[in-house]
Amino acid sequence: AQSVTQPDIHITVSEGASLELRCNYSYGATPYLFWYVQSPGQGLQLLLKYFSGDTLVQGIKGFEAEFKRSQSSFNLRKPSVHWSDAAEYFCAVGLSGRRQNFVFGPGTRLSVLP
């Protein structure tokens, strides 16, 4: 069965420090991969997506992610975190075929220290 794991439930970084959020997936075919961010009580905002091509993907708000097929990973990075980046981050896999669905990871909560 398809699954998405985010090994870190909660990460705390200092403002200005670099960030990497991990995401691993289990899916037989070529995955369609996404990172979403959710501020408290809000909807989900798409940060970036990977469908094919260049494995390093640039997104909004200075985020990037790298697809590594050999490691079944799609880790999210940011070189310098801002206090406003504190939020919940979800990795997701989009499923091809007739069934329309995403598989979401459990999420990683990011706290930012001043």
Added chain:
Amino acid sequence: DTEVTQTPKHLVMGMTNKKSLKCEQHMGHRAMYWYKQKAKKPPELMFVYSYEKLSINESVPSRFSPECPNSSLLNLHLHALQPEDSALYLCASSQPQGYNEQFFGPGTRLTVL
């Protein structure tokens, strides 16, 4: 317009009430979704409409009744809910192929007393 709107933002209802949640998008998307999200959890898929037809029902109790009047609108009718149904209800839309990115609304915070 890349926005999905949801009304109301907050809803408090008793277990005997009937209420509806509304969702609207004007991006020309032909797939629309309802998700339920509990605190500190990822969204859980409830229903998917594709070309205004119900294509997925994730074994949701019948006290939740979805409706898609047209390609831009999605409703969720609520009746005889339980306190454990209290959650953030999110609407999303996308192009109909399942792998496309979904655009989410801000959600309706539902409290069942």
